[in-house]
Amino acid sequence: MESLSNRKKVLEQKPMTFMERMYLPAIFQGLSITIKHFFRKKPTIQYPEQKREFSQNFRGIHSLKRDEDGRERCTACGLCALSCPAEAITMTAAERKPGEEGLYREEKYAAVYEINMLRCIFCGFCEEACPKEAIYLDGDIAPANFERDTFIYGKDRLLEPIHNKVQNS
Amino acid sequence: MSEKFKVTIDNIVIEVDPGTTILNAARMIGGDIVPPAMCYYTKLQGSGGKCRTCLVKVSQGSEKDPRPMPKLVASCRTTVMDGMVVQNITSPEVIEARKGVVEILLINHPLDCPVCDQAGECHLQDLSFEHGAEQTRYEFKRRTFERIDIGDKIQLHMNRCILCYRCVFTADQITNERVHGVLNRGDASEISTYITKAVDNDFSGNMIDVCPVGALTDKTFRFKNRVWFTKPVDAHCECDKCSGKVTLWYKGEDVIRVTGRKDQYGEVQDFICNTCRFDKKKTSDWTIEKPTEIDPRSVISANHYEMEHMLPVIDKKIM
Structure with missing residues (x-):
């Protein structure tokens, strides 16, 4: 039947020539390309030991920030969890007791703050939603693991360590 | 008087009973033309006229006297007249005035929405989102108070109060004796119980519901969830x-x-x-x-x- 669009390409299947049937020239051509690559610069790096530099807007693992006095910035307002399209964030709020003013910035804080790194798609919406500049995706690539529960990151792994500057003073 | 008054609100004509306020006439129409209200509360007698967010422009006073009203009027306290023409969102003057009112209301209101339990159902939040400016021009210290427990179930954050008097009217309405009111005047005024006497009325919890902001909150719900x-x-x-x-x-x-x-x-x-x-x-x-x-x-x-x-x-x- 005649093609309507006339865009069909008819392929001709020619019988192979003597040189093609010998295969050897083609094999040597392929080998020469392979050997050429031995003397080229390697584009790969040895990943866990060596690391590439991240771009400016790279989004890695989250970290919960502290303010200049070393107090936790997060007030458990829940806007990160609300904005999270993957529903990876959960938290439980608690009230700051008298005497804990050096630990928490506001009268409410996150007693439990968990991010499921298996659910997280690293979109950075939580960072944008945060009114307290408490969460940033400035960490590394989320490491692989064999256990599923190890991907639920609690405050022990998310919270930024207290700055050295504060500890000295 | 059994006849109905014809009012025009933002070019929409409605017939209402005499004695209806402009706000209630607008609510009968519904939609975007309803002025926002922070202090007016239908169930509370005498409420309204405090916050000035419901300001509207009356461009024609009535059929008999078509002169416009000289100033913007609070629609929750102004009753309609026959042939009145009201402008709400169609008047740039009203929009501008409302923006100023929101700025005034936010002068002493702390921006602690991430902490506040009212966030998400706060009328001031909605109002400032819709009508307010992005930045405050206020450079002075906001007034601050300690948190007060009214009874064991209600907490008063005087910082957040916008002095709408709704809770005072509630207390007046549910009890025979006045249990709490507004002390002092002007910038120093605050909601308080007399001699920090606990409000122990059976209906005192309704103060939480009528509060348009997070000034009166439920202590049993405090920081439980958003x-x-x-x-x-x-x-x-x-x-x-x-x-x-x-x-x-x-x-x-x-x-x-x-x-x-x-x-x-x-x-x-x-x-x-x-x-x-x-x-x-x-x-x-x-x-x-x-x-x-x-x-x-x-x-x-x-x-x-x-x-x-x-x-x-x-x-x-x-x-």
Whole structure:
């Protein structure tokens, strides 16, 4: 039947020539390309030991920030969890007791703050939603693991360590 | 007088009974032309006229006297006249004035919405989102107070109070004697109980519901959860003190808060008693009716796709 669009390409299947049937020239051509690559610069790096530099807007693992006095910035307002399209964030709020003013910035804080790194798609919406500049995706690539529960990151792994500057003073 | 008055609000004509306020006439029409109200409350006698957010322009006083009113008037306290022409959102003057009112209301209001339990159902939040400026021009210290416990179930954050007097009118209405009021004048005024006397009336919890901001909050709900993570459900129970019609706020299987049922203007339909509000926090105490209808634009209905409300951008014809 005649093609309507006339865009069909008819392929001709020619019988192979003597040189093609010998295969050897083609094999040597392929080998020469392979050997050429031995003397080229390697584009790969040895990943866990060596690391590439991240771009400016790279989004890695989250970290919960502290303010200049070393107090936790997060007030458990829940806007990160609300904005999270993957529903990876959960938290439980608690009230700051008298005497804990050096630990928490506001009268409410996150007693439990968990991010499921298996659910997280690293979109950075939580960072944008945060009114307290408490969460940033400035960490590394989320490491692989064999256990599923190890991907639920609690405050022990998310919270930024207290700055050295504060500890000295 | 049985005749009806003809009023024009933003070019929409409606006939209302004499004695109706402009605000209520606008609410009969409904939609975007309803002026916002922070202090006016239908169920509270004498409320209104404090916050000035409901300012409208009367461009024609009445049929007989067509002169415009010289200043913007508070629509919650101004009754309609026959042939009155009112401008709300069609008047740039009103929009500008309302922006100024919001700025004034926010002068002493702390921006602690991330901490505040009212966030998500706060009228001041909605109002400043819709009408307010992005930045404050206020450079001085905001006034601050210590938190006060009114009884063991209600907490007063005077910082957040916008002095709408709704709670004072509630207290006046539910009790024979005045239990709390506004002390001092002007910038120093604050809501207070007399000699920090605890409010122990059975209906005192309604102060929480009438408060448009987070000044009066439920201590049993304090920091429990954010409003938008909870699921509201209409329920009722047999109660000999009140109507028993409430909204339960569920988180998972637990009732974490009980409030009165609110209508689209954030006003409770029936006041509920403290037993219903604070003590009945089990599903078995209640007969559940249906999920509460929430405005699809509200943050409470965010991520609740089961609410099945089409957003207004979607054409009804293609559904």
